[in-house]
Amino acid sequence: MAARHETTVLVVDDDQSHRTILQALIKGWGYTVECADDGTKAVELAKQPFDLILMDVRMAVMSGIEALKEIKAYNPAIPILIMTAYSNVESAVEAIKAGAYDYLTKPLDFDMLRLTLERAPEHVSLKAENLELRERLVSSFDPGNIIGRSEGMRRLMDMVAMVAPSEATVLITGESGTGKELIAKAIHVNSPRKNGPLVTVNCAALSETLLESELFGHEKGAFTGADRRREGRFMQANKGTIFLDEIGEISPSVQVKLLRTIQEREVQRVGSDQTLQVDVRIVTATNRDLKVEVEAGRFRQDLYYRLNVMTVTVPPLRERREDIPLLAMYFLHRFAEANRKVAKGFTPQAMDMLLKYDWPGNIRELENAVERAVVLMPVDFVTERELPLSISQLIAPEELKPSVPSDGEILPLDEVEREAIHAALKVTGGNKSEAAKKLGITRKTLLAKLQRE
CATH class of the missing domain: 1.10.10.60 (Homeodomain-like)
Known part of the structure; x- marks a missing residue:
């Protein structure tokens, strides 16, 4: 199979004569070749787009294994071929565990090298196609960008795929900032009601009186300031979906009226004796443990069972760390565009800190951290210096x-x-x-x- 002209290879070897031979040989096969004489230079050069890296293990300034780890932290997708004159199993295992695509021994078998060079871009292309298919599957659930390829996110989206086509009431649980509203949207747009309205109410943002009026509507003169009749959110969501966020915050009196609405499929405006039929699917979310709230007497048991027909749990960010680079890069490009800046990525040290941090505020905290970094970044890459102190302190013990x-x-x-x-x-x-x-x-x-x- 002929090499594609645009395929670029970075050759890293501190042996000048061997490096020169490889450069001439690989160029003769139709590849574009650049060279580096140590691992440190390779890490810097790898910030440019390369299709493949061919790197020696033993180098004076930075070893091939160390450079491999740093490059993979910045760009996990790039295939790296490790070569060494020392054919021992330990080095091979370490290289493969660190993310090497393959392992070659010196003196190199040039036929094997050429075959490996030809296969590596195909492997990456196939991997990219698989990732694209997965991402397309995830993005099809929600126009609001549900991002993630972790096992936890796959299980979550499998659950969404099962519950979305039904008419069942859904309770979405998860910590604050995990993206429960995006999951509610995903359920709606994949349901038979997708052409109907999706109406969202943050129950924690309104007082008891205002929430009751917001949900069920009111008649003119029902209370001070009610200068006209108003349709409630339930009627606005007729033939569609209503999403009640922070459902654990509603008062006992509103709980009673909500229970009646679910049971009877009807609403009654504040200040009115008339009941109105409503056809709506109910999706709710909470960061509280409603079982605990029921046991403490703060939440009605009968309402809990009505809401908890199907439960969808959104995992916290610390349990889906492999999604952090995807989310961080998404936010980086979004905020760079908004702030009219050029942003190419994160340094390995900065990304390492993002991966090690536990993110108590979940995706919302990550979003805020990246926005801050974009505003402060003086160059094209976010470094550890632009990250919030709570994150950069991860390296504090050495200091x-x-x-x-x-x-x-x-x-x-x-x-x-x-x-x-x-x-x-x-x-x-x-x-x-x-x-x-x-x-x-x-x-x-x-x-x-x-x-x-």
């Missing part, structure tokens, strides 16, 4: 270590202590309480030591 003189001189204890304190304050941005925690002392003790300086 807390006081410096040790190269000549082996032992510093006085108070000087070592002073260095540690200032390092902690630097890492925490001057937050004395956080600095004290990192140093393992109380805030009062820290203040006392600062006063003695």
Whole structure:
């Protein structure tokens, strides 16, 4: 099979003669070739688009395995061929575990090398097609961009696919910021009611009186300020879907009226004796444990069972870490366009921090972190310096270590202590309480030591 003219290969080898031979050979096969003489340069060059990287294992400045890991952290899709003169199983296993596409031994079998070079782009193309199919499957559920290829997201979308075509009431559970509203939209657009309205109500944002009027409507003069009759959200959603977000926040009196609406499929405006028939599917969401709320007497048991016909649980971001790069890049390009900036990606260190952070605020927190980084980024790549302190502190323990003189001189204890304190304050941005925690002392003790300086 002939190589495609546009296929570009990066050859990385600190042996100049071997590098020159490979460059001439691979060019002769019809590829475009660039070269690097160590792993550090390869990591930098790999930020440009390459179809394949051919890299030696043993190099003086940065080994091929180290460079492989850094490049894969930035660009997991690029195929990397590792070559080495040392044909041992341990190196092969380490390379494959780190994400190498294949492993070749020196002296290279040039026929095998050519065959591997030809197959690698095909492998990546097939992989891209599979990912595209999966992403198309996911995006078909929702025009609002449900992003994710993790096992947790696949299970979630399988569940959405099952419940969407039905008329069953759905309860969506999950932590705050996980994207429950997007799942509600996905259920609606894949249901028989997709041509009808989707009406969303945030139950936590309204007082009891306003929520009742918002849901069921009111007659003119029903309360102060009611200067005209108003249709409620249930009637607005007729023949469609109503999504009640934060359902765990509604008051007992609204719970009673909601239960009646579900049972009888009718609503009654505030200030009216007339009941109106309504044809609507109900989807609700909460970040609370409604079973606990029922046991505590804050939520009606009969309403809970009416709402919980089908349950869809959205996983928190910390349980779907493999989706973090996809989400981060989506937000990066979105906010770069909005802020008229050029953004190519994240440095390996920055992406590593995003992957290690637990994201208590879930996707909403990630979105905010990326937006902040885009606003602050001085170059084309987001570095760890643009990330919020709560994320960048993941590398703080190393920075807390006081410096040790190269000549082996032992510093006085108070000087070592002073260095540690200032390092902690630097890492925490001057937050004395956080600095004290990192140093393992109380805030009062820290203040006392600062006063003695």
